[in-house]
Amino acid sequence: MPLPAEMSVPRRIRLAVEFLALYGGGPLLILMERRAGLLFGMIWLGALLAFVWMRHDRAEPHVLPAEIREIFVRFAVLAPLIALLTWFLWPNTFLSLPRQKPLFWLMIMGLYPLLSVWPQEVLYRAFLFRRYSAVFGSTGRTVVASAAAFGFAHVIFLNWIAVVMTALGGLIFARDYGRHRSLKLVCLEHSLYGCLIFTVGLGRFFYTGAAWHHG
Numbered sequence: 007m008p009l010p011a012e013m014s015v016p017r018r019i020r021l022a023v024e025f026l027a028l029y030g031g032g033p034l035l036i037l038m039e040r041r042a043g044l045l046f047g048m049i050w051l052g053a054l055l056a057f058v059w060m061r062h063d064r065a066e067p068h069v070l071p072a073e074i075r076e077i078f079v080r081f082a083v084l085a086p087l088i089a090l091l092t093w094f095l096w097p098n099t100f101l102s103l104p105r106q107k108p109l110f111w112l113m114i115m116g117l118y119p120l121l122s123v124w125p126q127e128v129l130y131r132a133f134l135f136r137r138y139s140a141v142f143g144s145t146g147r148t149v150v151a152s153a154a155a156f157g158f159a160h161v162i163f164l165n166w167i168a169v170v171m172t173a174l175g176g177l178i179f180a181r182d183y184g185r186h187r188s189l190k191l192v193c194l195e196h197s198l199y200g201c202l203i204f205t206v207g208l209g210r211f212f213y214t215g216a217a218w219h220h221g
Contacts, residue, residue: 018141060136073182080178123197153173
């Protein structure tokens with residue numbers, strides 16, 4: 007996908023600076039302040055504003071059954087591998103949440119897709135692709151930028167595992183979104199892996215409380 011001829015170099019530069027301020031400066035601001043209210047407030051306000059800005063692009067594309075099948079087939083392959091790796095590396099915390107706090111685990115399974123996945127996918131897939139694709143010049147480079155921004159957002163948890171996992175996950179989500187452009191479908195895919203992470207015991211790497219008040 008070539009850069010649009012009508013977009014001037016100064017505008018591309020302004021959008022690039024805007025991209026860095028939003029996806030680089032935003033997480034750093036949250037990390038400096040370390041307030042959960044600011045984290046959720048910023049991501050939800052940003053997602054709602056982005057959603058309103060994209061009001062003319064809300065029509066969901068027709069999703070082929072093959073796209074849905076690919077998501078579930080990939081998950082069926084990766085989920086057991088992630089579970090086995092978690093059990094091997096951290097056996098003491100494997101399945102700790104559903105075993106020790108089953109009601110809390112069920113609440114996360116129900117609320118996580120709505121409260122966390124949807125605003126993240128609006129900002130890091132739908133809005134990013136819609137507004138900044140011209141900055142990067144191709145779908146492939148936009149996919150990489152989306153994955154990198156998504157991984158960097160998780161520096162707020164102060165551990166490299168969260169950053170690496172979300173960068174890799176973001177690469178999968180962005181690659182698929184770049185192909186089908188369905189917000190609903192990418193939210194489904196993100197929800198599957200997010201719920202898996204909290205189930206097998208990796209959720210402790212994604213708690214701001216543990217990261218910001220350690221020691």
